[in-house]
Amino acid sequence: MAATKSFDLNQFLATRTDAVNRALDQFLPSETTRPVTIHKAMRYSLFAGGKRMRPALLLAAAAACGGRDADAMPLACAVECIHTYSLIHDDLPAMDNDDFRRGKPTNHKVFGEGIAVLAGDALLTQAFEIAAQCKKFPRYPHYRIISEIAKASGSLQLIAGQVADLEAEGKKISVDELKFIHERKTSTLLCCSVRLGGMSANCTSAQLRALTDFGYHVGLAFQVIDDILDVTQTSEQLGKTAGKDVAVQKATYPAIVGLEKSRKIAAQLTAKAFAALKVFKGRAVALEALAEFLVKRER
Numbered sequence: 001m002a003a004t005k006s007f008d009l010n011q012f013l014a015t016r017t018d019a020v021n022r023a024l025d026q027f028l029p030s031e032t033t034r035p036v037t038i039h040k041a042m043r044y045s046l047f048a049g050g051k052r053m054r055p056a057l058l059l060a061a062a063a064a065c066g067g068r069d070a071d072a073m074p075l076a077c078a079v080e081c082i083h084t085y086s087l088i089h090d091d092l093p094a095m096d097n098d099d100f101r102r103g104k105p106t107n108h109k110v111f112g113e114g115i116a117v118l119a120g121d122a123l124l125t126q127a128f129e130i131a132a133q134c135k136k137f138p139r140y141p142h143y144r145i146i147s148e149i150a151k152a153s154g155s156l157q158l159i160a161g162q163v164a165d166l167e168a169e170g171k172k173i174s175v176d177e178l179k180f181i182h183e184r185k186t187s188t189l190l191c192c193s194v195r196l197g198g199m200s201a202n203c204t205s206a207q208l209r210a211l212t213d214f215g216y217h218v219g220l221a222f223q224v225i226d227d228i229l230d231v232t233q234t235s236e237q238l239g240k241t242a243g244k245d246v247a248v249q250k251a252t253y254p255a256i257v258g259l260e261k262s263r264k265i266a267a268q269l270t271a272k273a274f275a276a277l278k279v280f281k282g283r284a285v286a287l288e289a290l291a292e293f294l295v296k297r298e299r
């Protein structure tokens with residue numbers, strides 16, 4: 001982890017978050033575009049103060065492969081749209097039924113359930129429209145980029161994870177079944193983000209393999225930490241309802257293996273993510289710093 005010491009992650013996050021917000025603002029229809037309600041609802045959740053971890057990972061992966069932010073930006077915005085859609089739908093009464101997200105009332109609490117469903121749908125579709133605007137990368141034609149995003153968000157990955165998560169509620173499941181859920185509902189989109197970053201830098205297949213390995217492990221660690229934070233932080237700190245997992249008897253690492261072991265698992269997964277970055281020979285400092293930040297995060 002030594003290489004990350006001299007890297008200013010706060011500055012990286014501040015500048016990239018700002019750039020991503022400006023790009024999203026340009027890509028999305030304005031609040032005054034008719035029908036006004038849907039564009040207000042899409043923007044409400046998109047600009048509610050998310051951490052922008054997926055775009056940051058995507059841009060950091062591009063940098064590790066010698067790419068430019070400008071080439072990666074449409075893809076960074078596309079993954080954030082998909083992520084925000086999944087949160088809006090996840091918060092609906094038919095799913096996790098949450099009132100609070102990103103420090104604000106959830107989308108359906110402000111706009112009603114019908115508009116919240118449509119805002120999620122519109123953000124999912126918007127993601128593909130934005131991704132289609134990326135430039136042509138010699139090794140990765142548009143069909144590969146679009147298929148990458150579609151597969152990550154489809155019924156074998158993101159949706160599969162959500163389905164398994166819903167079906168596991170109130171049931172006792174094994175660590176292997178929990179891992180199946182985490183791989184799909186969380187790790188896939190984080191992994192897809194770093195892969196897209198690499199693709200936007202026209203990365204080699206060895207680099208893409210390393211990014212996949214990194215993204216998979218960082219993604220799993222991310223969800224273990226998320227589960228830990230749910231039982232150790234307050235709602236104010238998280239910007240969403242804390243203690244929810246216990247309240248609905250959700251299967252989580254702390255519930256199955258305890259807090260101490262969960263922390264160990266998160267550290268082991270992060271170490272595996274670090275090991276995957278060896279091929280970059282010190283050029284993946286931003287990715288290393290992000291992995292370290294994610295395991296230590298408090299919200």
Ligand code: GRG
Pocket residue numbers: 049050051052053083085086087089090102158159162185186222223226299
């Ligand atoms: C198709 C109806 C329908 C629903 C799909 C796929 C889906 C709903 C939900 C995805 C499941 C989900 C919310 C997984 C959790 C991933 C996770 C830990 C999200 C929180 O990410 P952060 O902490 O959030 O990066 P911010 O708000 O900072 O962006």
